[in-house]
Amino acid sequence: MKPQLDPIYLEKLQDYYAEHKVIPSYSVLATLWGISAKSWVSECVNRFKDAGFLDHTPDKQLKPGPRFFERRLATATVRAGLPNPALDDGYDMVTIDDYLVRVPSRTTLIKVKGDSMIDAGIHEGDLIVVEQQPNANIGDIVVAIVDDEFTVKYLDREKGQWILKPGNRAYPVIRPQGKLEIFGVMAGLIRKTR
Secondary structure, three states, X not given: OOOOXXXXXXXXXXXXXXXXXXXXXXXXXXXXXXXXXXXXXXXXXXXXXXOOOEEEOOOOOEEEOOOOOEEEEEOOOOOOOOOOOOOOOOEEEEEHXXXXXXXXXXXXXXXXXXXXXXXXXXXOOOEXXXXXXXXXXXXXXXXXXXXXXXXXXXXXXXXXXXXXXXXXXXXXXXXXXXXXXXXXXXXXXXXXXX
């Protein structure tokens, strides 16, 4: 009888990886999954490899596969206003990269300091997902370099000149006297709430 690929096995493996940043050995997997037969552990690993959750490095060590970082995405939406019926059990799978990152080689996460963009929903400590590119459109939230310092602001034009507008009335508009360089455009943000 072949072992069932219980989703709990994958969840335990993902939790282990999140804590230790490594896929454990077969003997640790046996303990983690509560499986005593080594052949069953091997079978589970092979099934996870076939499904794309695990892979091997060139030196035959286990590593996360392309689907390892998929997370459940509820098919129902949640209202931010009045309550709606509870979420059903319907889920799709998505990775954060699939959702927020178009071009990995040009994507940078930048930690926000300060509250000049609070009215844009960007708080101190947030990670903004920035797609590096040298130009942007009016109204884009950009990471710009002004006088050799990085800042995150709305890009705008005034009297034919590029300006940077804060998302907080307590801060002034930045009207660069020298060079304004666009580092990239914000594609999304990640906030840890606890």
